[in-house]
Amino acid sequence: MAFKFSIIVPVYNVENYLDEALSSLLRQDYKNFEVILINDGSTDRSKGICLSYSNKYSNFLYIEQENQGQSVARNKGIKIATGDAIYFFDSDDILTTDALSSWAEKFIKNPELDSILFNAKTFSEDSKIDFNPVYERKHYNSVESDSSDYILKSLLDNTYFVSPCCYVTKVKHIKSLMFEAGIKHEDELYYPKLFVQKKLKILVINETLFHRRVRAGSTMTGGNYQVRQLSYLKIIKILLDELQQPPRRVDILIINHAVDNYISSLLINKILITNIKKRKTLIKIMLTLKRKKSLKIKQAILTLIPEIKTLIKIKNKLRHLIHK
Incomplete structure (x- = not known):
């Protein structure tokens, strides 16, 4: 057949x-x-x-x-x-x-x-x-x-x-x-x-x-950022709950990827409220940082928003697990 x-x-x-x-x-x-x-x-x-x-x-x-x-x-x-x-x-x-x-x-x-x-x-x-x-x-x-x-x-x-x-x-x-x-x-x-x-x-x-x-109103570009952020939080929690012991590098990097996406969503939402042009600029910056892995610049931007401090702690713990 x-x-x-x-x-x-x-x-x-x-x-x-x-x-x-x-x-x-x-x-x-x-x-x-x-x-x-x-x-x-x-x-x-x-x-x-x-x-x-x-x-x-x-x-x-x-x-x-x-x-x-x-x-x-x-x-x-x-x-x-x-x-x-x-x-x-x-x-x-x-x-x-x-x-x-x-x-x-x-x-x-x-x-x-x-x-x-x-x-x-x-x-x-x-x-x-x-x-x-x-x-x-x-x-x-x-x-x-x-x-x-x-x-x-x-x-x-x-x-x-x-x-x-x-x-x-x-x-x-x-x-x-x-x-x-x-x-x-x-x-x-x-x-x-x-x-x-x-x-x-x-x-x-x-x-x-x-x-x-790529169109307005799709899952990737739709404007309900609160729902998207809550979804990323649930995803991160599930990934952390299911993390094998001892943790594998691939699992840690997957969680790190989800945290990055959540951070991007938070940043975009904050900028979106006041300034559309800044949002577009920020998207370009985040995509560039994601490609280049420029952690110093990324963390400098992240510390501008209080909600992200907890996520930085999670990322630091993940990095510690990778090098353990």
Whole structure:
């Protein structure tokens, strides 16, 4: 039997982008796949667009739920997926035409593979949005027998990113792992649980197969900073609670990454209240610091905000554990 993919697509108020996103799935040159559309309580025309696909194409399945968030929608899709591998797709983005055929070829050629990781590019029709994350990996084209080794390398060379739209994984590893409900940025928990705790056999490829739309109102750029900050706090707490003893370097660096993201969110929120231009400048500074790891400059900025003193203490403890 041909290798089958289950593509899980949470949908919430994306009427302006949904048809383009679903069309990119329909155009795939590899045809053995199902698309599971989970309408998460949309109040715009998203439902009608989903139904236009599910009514016309037998491999598009439509499910509806009250608004419960992206995690619950994905979990619902995981439970009913029937494919050999699962891919999480966002309903405002674009998948390249050859994505599924590229994955299928590699899974069939290497039956022992558990997951394939790849690159992405961002695009936006809104010139006012000054947010351009990088989704490029390193250490390509060799099978890693322990995915936690790759995660450690990516943390050390600043190519660590957690987007579930940038990997595809065999269903047996996904079915036993659900997304944390009730928070934003749930991928910060899911990614290390999948690739560090499970230690999968992975292939990292130098192919850009996914195009992420950067737009106002998305999870990454939306303005509810209080919810985002509370989510990061919960993520950090869970990561700390689950920290193995003795702690491994990879786990400590993952927590450090989450703390950095929380700090960035705090800083942006403080500046956003009074000055949009300063917010844009600060985003550029934080991205630069993240790449260069300039700790002296970063800490000088961090000490300007009282709420961050506790986080600096956490980071210092993490550094102490690394060098212990």
